[in-house]
Amino acid sequence: MAGAVMELSSGHKMPALGLGVWRAEPEVLKEIIPRALELGYRHFDCAADYKNEAEVGEALALAFKQGLVKREDVFITTKLWNSDHGHVKEACLDSLKKLQLDYLDLYLIHFPVATKHTGVGTTGSAVGEDGMLEIDVTISLQSTWHAMEELVEAGIVRSIGISNYDIFLTADCLAYSKIKPAVNQIETHPYFQRHDLVKFCQKHGIVVTAHTPLGGGAANEEWFGYKSPLEDPLFLELAKKYEKTPAQVMLRWGLQRNTSVIPKSSKAKRLEENIDIFDFQLSDEEIKKISQVDKKLRSNQPARFWGIDLYA
Structure with missing residues (x-):
């Protein structure tokens, strides 16, 4: 297993570096997964909504x-999709069947919102005639969490967690949980550092996993008009100093924050680069400089598709 591991509150260990498969084309995963395994990747981050669990x-x-x-x-x-909050066990079993696994190491609530059910595993995002996401106000996050806990008790999931939860929703989950969330997977990167949320989670024994740890790259620039921190002069300077790429410097920064990082790539060269981050360390002064480039800028904006800003 390459690199560091994170101790989860469940008693299990999670590799600090993983490979995310969001946007990975199903037909190329049969090449990506074996190559990643050969390189030393042991942590793979999937979701029902990525529509490629079967290929993984x-x-x-x-x-x-x-x-x-x-x-x-x-x-x-x-991850459990929004439209399956009222069908947690069925959705989990559907994912297990597609992944050809007997158990999951970690199952996350993908977003803190329940939406109109569209059929187990279909991961729909039903939008009404008014263009707004059809939120199911009859399902509470508390009831969803208790259904998640039942998966652990049934032995089909080892650890459970949350994703895209803010401080208040995370605090609520801690208040009503019998099994506290082991992980909160959130967007965080140098332009969206979210120090308070990261510190809050870590104080309460919740490991933070950084999705979009590189700011989303070209895809988010195209979809949301977002400018990636990969082009920031500071990262170009640090990359030159350490003879690394800006992406490698960012991922190293993520690890030194004691967060898990799950960069996404389907290119062999990038897979190699992203895992090659354990042979250097940023100084305290460099970490301080990175803290100063924070733009508090979210790269992923689901409101574009859902007609409602869940982060408002």
Whole structure:
């Protein structure tokens, strides 16, 4: 297993560096997953909404069959979609079937919102005639969380967590939980550092996983008009100093914040670069400089598709 591991409140360990499969085209995953395993990746971050769990499952099953890794060698995360909050167990079993697994290492509530059910595993985002997301106000996050806890008790999930929760929603979850969330997966990167949320989670024993740890790159620039921190002069300067790429410097920064990072890539060269971040360390002064580039700028804006800003 390459690199550091994070101790979860559940008693299990999670590799600090993982590979996210959001936007990964299903047909290329059969090449990406084995290559990532060969390079040392052992943490794979999936979601029902990514619509590629079946392809990830096929690649993993083949890797297990060929003896490339054993099931216990890998850490697999997937997520409950908004429209399945009232069908937690069924959605989890659907993901397990697609991933060809007997258990999940980590299951997350993808967003803190329940929406109109569109069929287990269909991951729809029903939008009404008014153009606004159809939020199901009859389902509470508390009831969803208790259903998540039942998955642990049933032995089909080892750790449970949340995603895209702010401080207040995280505090609420801690208040009503029997099993506290092991992870909060949030968008955080140098232009959206969210120090208070990160510190709050860590104070209460919740590991923070940084999705979009590089600011989303070209895709988010195209979709949301966002400018990536990869082009920031500070990261270009640090990359030159350490003979690394700006992305490698950012990922190293993420690890030194004691967060887990799950960069996404389907390119072999990037896969190699993203895991090659354990042979250097940023100084305290450099960490301080990075803290000063924060623009408090969210790169991912689901309001564009949902007609309502859930972060308002």
